[in-house]
Amino acid sequence: MPTVPFQDRWRDHPVFGFVDWILRGIGQVVFQNNPRSGAIILAGIFYNSWIYGTICLFATIVSTLTAILFKADKGMIKDGLFGFNGALIGIAFVAYTSPNFTTGNVPNAYLIFYIMLCAVFTTIILPAFGALLGPHRVPGLTMPFVLATWFFLGALLQFTTIDVSNALKPTSPADFSGPRPDYTWITWFHGITMGIAEIFFQDNWVTGIVILTGIAVNTRIGALMALMGSTLAVGVAVLYGAHDEAIRDGLFGYNAALTAMALGGMFLVFNLPAFLYAFIGALVTARVWASLGIFLEPAGMPVLTSAFVFVTWLMLLAKDGFSSLIPVAPADATTPEDNLRRFGKSS
Amino acid sequence: MPTVPFQDRWRDHPVFGFVDWILRGIGQVVFQNNPRSGAIILAGIFYNSWIYGTICLFATIVSTLTAILFKADKGMIKDGLFGFNGALIGIAFVAYTSPNFTTGNVPNAYLIFYIMLCAVFTTIILPAFGALLGPHRVPGLTMPFVLATWFFLGALLQFTTIDVSNALKPTSPADFSGPRPDYTWITWFHGITMGIAEIFFQDNWVTGIVILTGIAVNTRIGALMALMGSTLAVGVAVLYGAHDEAIRDGLFGYNAALTAMALGGMFLVFNLPAFLYAFIGALVTARVWASLGIFLEPAGMPVLTSAFVFVTWLMLLAKDGFSSLIPVAPADATTPEDNLRRFGKSS
């Protein structure tokens, strides 16, 4: 009789199951299919702002309920895979419409309804990426979130009932014009920790450390990769002379941290070539983040996690071209440690 | 001995067959594989402007002839599937180069040759979308038209022989700066009827009603979906406070009408979840139209039907993820009523 792993105790519970799925949904933003990771991360967000915490929870619930309504795959729902895009949508739309980006402002009824429809939409388009990328064993990542945000955010500029006059301000690299090569240890410390926190749009280094802890309770390798990605991004930015403030805000790091986690053990078995692959991926992502900002700047749109998505997609699509890499299909991927134990031998 | 349906009398006729294919080509813009629908729609366009009617006919003929020349699939040619992108190209290029957008101006020889090449190009790239999306049982929709227009329209800005100084004006949401929440029943009536008419670039509510009639002679459900899509789009725009003039010009509605038709019965069997899916799709499309305008505005490019194409593609690609939806393969799709009769039982 197989024993249920500790973290899966509540997954199939008739009442508490739903809570479990929602927490996993929050954890899945950083690839953690574990309700404890989700709970810790949510606590970290609430520590920074109860507004962000509440809207994150709300939108995750909306997108998960939509999947239940349209009878999506039960296993995917239980793994939180219909929740993580919603989680980000909720925070993003409050962040981009709040005069106070750091903690967010309480959304009005129009905006709440807007976020609802957008969260519904992320669920509805999620299987599209499974259909397109599934045959290549490449996951959709946070593309539903990115696309839905781009699709809905611009529309706000056409409407009068939601104010976006403060929107999109702190996320484009071109917005910074302060002095550049004036780096201190704060540049590095804030850059690295806020790089983790910015995955969830949180301008708070404590939250960054809490999120990293949430990852670490489920996977040590994953947490190290996130740290490596964020650190490399700060390194690139410092070496090439980026704006000090842009670095300290964690803007270079959050995409690179996600790329490093995806390539370093999650969807590729964690061997030396995969480590090198993740290392290069993080270096590249830091630049791609900056470059996409230039492309999106004329439209005033934020980069979001698109740099991570594009680089990781391309590098995962390419994986079969390099025989030194051992791919892990998205449906089989759990944690780097577990992937290594199960698939590492074929190396 | 199978009897030929009434609307297919002329389809295989050696002489009149070609006329039949061309009329179907015009009908296929709104998914109607029926020469009567095409004839009524063409009459509606001629009612607004003989220039638009003539160039529409001309470009449909050019793109259909190209398909014959390169020996494309006979069945597809006869169903008008190589005509509808050309039909839109002809009207679009006159509309975007005419000082008078409403009725268009007579094109010069350079422009006619330009339209010819562009119509040829839509035919040539059409099978590309079949190759990419066919395995997912998703149709190419009007993407050849959208892509060819984007590919060719910008080039005009580099050339002196065709004047585009008036071009691209009334199609971007950002172009409107008049008073917003000053809605009357005209906002709704014009918004809804012109929303249908704008599918063919016609600033004429009578033409909108004629086009709707052309759809209704072939499918009642389809016509209702078009009406629902256009109405929902106006509703979204009014609720969130869009510009009155942009609404009255039908700009919010034409993409939403097409999305509602595609999802509501045409490529999904018309059951309750499909209706809900089409409903959400139309709501989303209205916003995506506005948002894509923001993305395309810096380049001065029009949104065209790209909002409809992107939303419908994503939602159709996702269909297999939701077991409550019953897909209809593009090659099997005829009308919502007929699809329901043939495939509805598997529900």
Added chain:
Amino acid sequence: MPTVPFQDRWRDHPVFGFVDWILRGIGQVVFQNNPRSGAIILAGIFYNSWIYGTICLFATIVSTLTAILFKADKGMIKDGLFGFNGALIGIAFVAYTSPNFTTGNVPNAYLIFYIMLCAVFTTIILPAFGALLGPHRVPGLTMPFVLATWFFLGALLQFTTIDVSNALKPTSPADFSGPRPDYTWITWFHGITMGIAEIFFQDNWVTGIVILTGIAVNTRIGALMALMGSTLAVGVAVLYGAHDEAIRDGLFGYNAALTAMALGGMFLVFNLPAFLYAFIGALVTARVWASLGIFLEPAGMPVLTSAFVFVTWLMLLAKDGFSSLIPVAPADATTPEDNLRRFGKSS
């Protein structure tokens, strides 16, 4: 016992093999899997500028070594298929950061490291296009180069250690405002020869003729197609009244030349419909080049060879829709003459 063709003498040599692969890598930019073609083209580049020649060689080596390091397919490495994107990256990044575009300036250490990482990246993402397009028997073309340049070039604007103040200047069609219809024989002669040279970013008509010679030693049809493509592009530009200077700089021609080569014999057997297809493709590409410039202008990004890639992809993806065309799978494609001999009979 099969004899090794003359041009393949050194391909499997333990020492000189690597030199052979690098030269093929340079030749593959224009589809020539022949070290002699690569050597002649490299000589043509050195004739214009030793800086461009050296960086081209350097980046080709970096991207080829990366493929060896990650254990990519040996056959593809030997055919130079992991080199040609790197070759273009090297030249492009020097060109876009040099005050003197024509001959380039010596890059600093930051830029050299930047080029290295970018060349590595083109190799890493190359198999992604094989995975996506391989099933359709469509090659990735120079998309890794285009994407990597867009991904890395914009980032430079965020950094202080590499100066891009002069960058991106002469490649967007909107940058020209001089008199237009003042064409002379120089317009045609420079337009056509520089159209070939601009494939490698060389502002030198002699280099253009040398490159054409490099193509001709491997395939007469290919060289004629390149010439036809460049000539048609100049013809379109003159007919529709483009800027004289933009034409003379070869900017209209280089994408059209590549499209004509790809469709005219390389990936389609060279019969009459394929010739017509290549003819239309070249005409279309000249316009698409101009149009993409309008899209990329707000971001300040260059078109590169993206017009060629998009048009050729679409037209090759569509090939199975037209029974008059005989496709050649990328892995089987050698030269137009050889393709015709082997596959021409099935016509």
